[in-house]
Amino acid sequence: MPQKPTIVWFRDDLRLSDNPALAAAADAGAPTVCLYIFEDGTPHLRDHGGASRWWLAQSLKALDASLRARGHRLVLRSGRAEAVIPAVVTEVGAAKVVWNRRYDAGGIAVDTAVKALLKDEGVEATSFPGNLLREPWQVKSASGDPLRVFSPFWRAHQRLDAIEAPLRAPQMMAQPAIAIDSEALDSWSLEPNRPNWAAEFPDEWTPGEAGAQAALSAFMEAGLDGYADGRDRPDRPSTSRLSPHLRFGEISPRQIWHAVQMAAGMDGGRDVAKFLAELGWREFSYHLLFHWPDLADANFQNRFDAFPWREDKTLLAAWQKGRTGYPIVDAGMRQLWRTGWMHNRVRMVAASFLVKHLRIDWRAGERWFWDTLVDADPASNPASWQWVAGSGADAAPYFRIFNPMLQGAKFDPRGDYVRRWIPELADLPAEVIHAPWEASRQVLERAGVRLGETYPRPVVDHDTARGEALSALAEIRGPAHA
């Protein structure tokens, strides 16, 4: 009598190494069925955005290829997990289902319901921690409460037990005896066509576990040294670009943590500490999402419920298309559209511009990023938008309004980043490239720039917009009301 199979339910953990659910299944020696469910359309779950759908398609192909190299395959199904899981359990006669946890309210609700359904059927269901360094509820203040400020959170996080070493990919996984139907990936229409706006994505990215490991190695070779300062420079390749790999769990934070610690020796150093703190921000975002489940919908500070946001479709569209007339903002928005990613420093400037200069609700920006970022993350995206808006935990001071010209001059001093993404400004000298409207007529003419024709004039005046933002913020000043 062969052992009954175990179903490994893959979600945002599309990797074989350091995958606790997969390792547990393999160690138990039962035949392993590797399953992915496309759950879009499930109520209270957030559907993938467009760029995420592209990445997901590539990542599923990569995972399937790795499994096939081991004589396995990835079984694809779509629909609601509460229906799909019991159906597959019946089809294969599984005795057990395992998965790695997720932390958004909708996902938790689905997983809890699935677990209950399986229990009723006498099928074992076990979830594992695999996608964070620590479970969100493990980090607490001295009084046992969740933390709302990053620094105390990160200190408390680091005071806990050492981070365990990552798990190896399973050597052996027994095959199920029967063939299992799989849907065709193409039938999900994850990849765009007419137009194929992702045409340039493959030049930028290698989704999948091998691509993630390669990105980590490349970063440790070239980017980690000098990271503390270099990470602010969008004109340089000095960030890890691991975010989409982490988003889909092609690499675990624990693998990154250990690789970087190993490379740095025990004492670390400023660059390593700064980089690991970025993992800390991801942990903090999940901590917030777990304890405040409506993070993507509701102002963390409810006094912002009274903020006089502007509904202006024209301005929102100008921002989305990279046509605000502020080069650093537009370069970022165009990088986002073309590559599915934007440098972190520019994200802050572009987000601040939408929220403060245009006074458009941060949720509109959050949704745009959700749709266009390959790393669109259910925790980091809303947490960071709220941080920029000033409505979030650990709020930025309300008076912190990024000046796009100063930010450009400081972090893209030669203008190379702007030139790369806004070719119509490529011939402008560095002195005026972050404020073309201040250039003389001759300089503009020599560079072939006609403001209002080849490149927009600023959609708002910085000083005016700043003043208006400050008075709008003054309106909602004062203690938060319960």
Place this chain on the structure above:
DNA sequence: TTTTGAGTTGTTCGA
């Protein structure tokens, strides 16, 4: 128990 100081990412103004 109360107090104190610091808190990812900034800008402007006036001396």
Place this chain on the structure above:
DNA sequence: GTCGAACAACTCAAA
């Protein structure tokens, strides 16, 4: 030119 102060309100931990 440089430099420090000012720009809220609140959380958290150390003293």
